Amino acid sequence: MHNLLALKLQRFVTLSDDEVEALAQICRQSIRTARARRDIVREGETPQHVKLIVDGWAIRYKMLPDGRRQIVSFLLPGDLCDLNVFLLDTMDHSIGALTPVTYAEMPHDLIDMMCEHRPALSRALWMESLVVAAIQREWTVSLGQRTARERIAHLFCEIFERLETVELAEGDRCEMPLTQIDLGEATGMTAVHVNRTLQELRREGLIVLNNRILTIPDRQALMTVGMFNPTYLHYRNPKCETARTPAME
């Protein structure tokens, strides 16, 4: 397996074969699975491992005391879960599996050691958390300023780009396991309104969505509707032009 985590981190720093191997090793430690729609970690817990999503989709979410729920981010293959808690101790949100999920558990002390001996990796992980924060800022913009139609368009663009970097999009298509309820909880609107918004986007030929497959016939058009500007994802770090080439595997 060409290591997913290495694939991601290569976007930020150039890793030696040696470092890639160290990552691969740490990921192999223990592989676990979660059933669809089950929690992986709950708010308030103090997990002992950092998790790497290997397969499937998960979400970070927070609940309000009265039961309202907000999805604050999507975790796609290659994403790390509990880096927060690795440093911060207790979870301030929950993580749930959307689809069946396979993830790797990496013990804190191993990561600790790795960071100590390989500053390049430590730096790459730090960068990874900064990108996560950048994405969160963009969500803030979506929820604060974009209309329903713009939000959905933007979200689809973001997910598509992220899937592309882990080679999970094919041409103009990708998987889209989100229900309209999920989309609602992520975009801060009701499922009913998500439904009508999706219909509008479909009617205009901006998206095709059925059988959990999303097709974006004209990417530029959808990007324009969502006012999507991918710089916040910080891909293609100039320091590592090779990051996206098919060379490594």
Added chain:
Amino acid sequence: MHNLLALKLQRFVTLSDDEVEALAQICRQSIRTARARRDIVREGETPQHVKLIVDGWAIRYKMLPDGRRQIVSFLLPGDLCDLNVFLLDTMDHSIGALTPVTYAEMPHDLIDMMCEHRPALSRALWMESLVVAAIQREWTVSLGQRTARERIAHLFCEIFERLETVELAEGDRCEMPLTQIDLGEATGMTAVHVNRTLQELRREGLIVLNNRILTIPDRQALMTVGMFNPTYLHYRNPKCETARTPAME
């Protein structure tokens, strides 16, 4: 001056006198000021320094192509600005002064060196960025799920707590230089609606706000309205119980 940055980072790790001194030194490098309502850094730029807000309030904000603007966070004294860009290169958002702002500029290479030689500091800075991300998640929840009244209540609670940790709140009062327009841009609503919401909160005795001074007569009550749970701020790290004691200064 008891160093502001040290004061903040002590929340996460215990720093030796030596390390505190290193921080203080790096902060003294160059002190600059920005006039109120001026930009400090603009989206797309690649600043060469990490900035520490020493005095005054600033904002991170993003603009949409059509001019809509979202404030994505407030930068209060003790907050770092461009840690992102220290690692990520180009700014994906702008930073603007709200009030007159004094800030310290810390050259990248100094921080680099510091991080290399003092892993405790590197770790503390990383933690700091994780807390920033946690705050951003909570904003996502506010914008996605909370009503106007809840959003304002929550925001006031958050700002108040953050000011408290840098000793800028007195009893139940703190400064509140935000205009209703600012509040609107932060909470994703119009200034008009902010106005009516503030009146509602005033009428109920939950806040007193005039002359740019905010008073919260009954903190618990406001927290309940905003469904504010401060754990996401990750204060009082158990590893450093002394962080909030008045001992250091």
Added chain:
DNA sequence: CGGCTGCTTGAACTTGTTCAACAGCGGTGG
């Protein structure tokens, strides 16, 4: 077949927006 989940539709309703006007205040320039 029955029951579940997810999608769709309609109609009434609510929250927050838009537009417009005005008041208060501080600063500036004549």
Added chain:
DNA sequence: CCACCGCTGTTGAACAAGTTCAAGCAGCCG
């Protein structure tokens, strides 16, 4: 000293975007 300007806050009334409630339908799985 006053007139004037721009900014912030306030208010009202019409309006729009998104919600709520309710019902029905399709597909799927046991």
